[in-house]
Amino acid sequence: MSTRWLDAEELATWVRLVAVTELLPSTLDQQLRRDASLTHFEYLVLAMLSEDPGHTLQMSALAQRTNATLPRLSHVVRRLEDRGFVDRTRNSTDARATNAHLTEAGLAHLVDSAPGHVEIVREKIFDVLTPEQVTQLGAITTALLDALDPEGRMTGHTIGSHRPSSKE
Template identity: 60%
Template sequence: MIETKWLSAAERSTWVKFTAVLELLPAALDLQLSRDEALTHFEYFTLAMLSEAPNRVLRTSALAARTNATLPRLSRVVTHLESASLVKRSPCSEDRRATNVELTEAGWQKVVAAAPGHVAAVRRLVIDALTPTQVENLSEIFTVVLKQLDPDGRMLASDSEADGRR
């Protein structure tokens, strides 16, 4: 039998705080985007990732990687965004088995309208509360954790070149 290596008091305290952030931050981001733009954070993030793609088009699999989503979750969100005319799906010309997702002009306008409020919320809730050194440390910590969660580097966030893209 393997003996459990329990968390120390300091490790437990850190873990409890981290899980609180995991629960509270998405809800706070959803609240701002829902109130201001009738979007969830994941819907906004999906639109934003498309807005940064060449010609504002990505294969569904590439969009899933950029949004850190499973294909079923992404499909549900894309269906909702498509019903709002913010994106459109089309067959991929290079691979008949694949589907492309394209940001429509209405989707582009939605991202443009939503971005300032979202960035302000991210700054207010996270970035501005930290020193530049703490932001750098947090990035280093998340890089290590992402290597554990995504050892194959499938998610865009796991790509070290993604750092500093903006």
């Protein structure tokens, strides 16, 4: 089998994509740590819980929505629990499962944190693109996610750059 090497344009595009995937998470983390004392992943966990009508998800479902391993998620949820942002309880229908629930304090912190987070997302992504490029980026990211996440674990879920739902 022969290697299908990248041509010059593909290589330049790949290097830029890698740079974006390295720089964007640290940029989001810096803003959230500074303004909300949260990591981007902690923010994502809170945002995913806020999207559920009861603000409660089984840990395994939350792991899928955040694309995390259960051990990583458990560690982060414990930290959020220590801060009063999340409660963990046994699932009433499956004694082996644990639920994570967004507390009122967690929701309030998420709501307070969201404007700054959305502003950095706008500033670093959407404000530098034309409307046509935003449409293209949507199509490109959908194609990439289809290849990277064929089970669709992340498809259909936002990643915490929206207005948090405060409905109980």
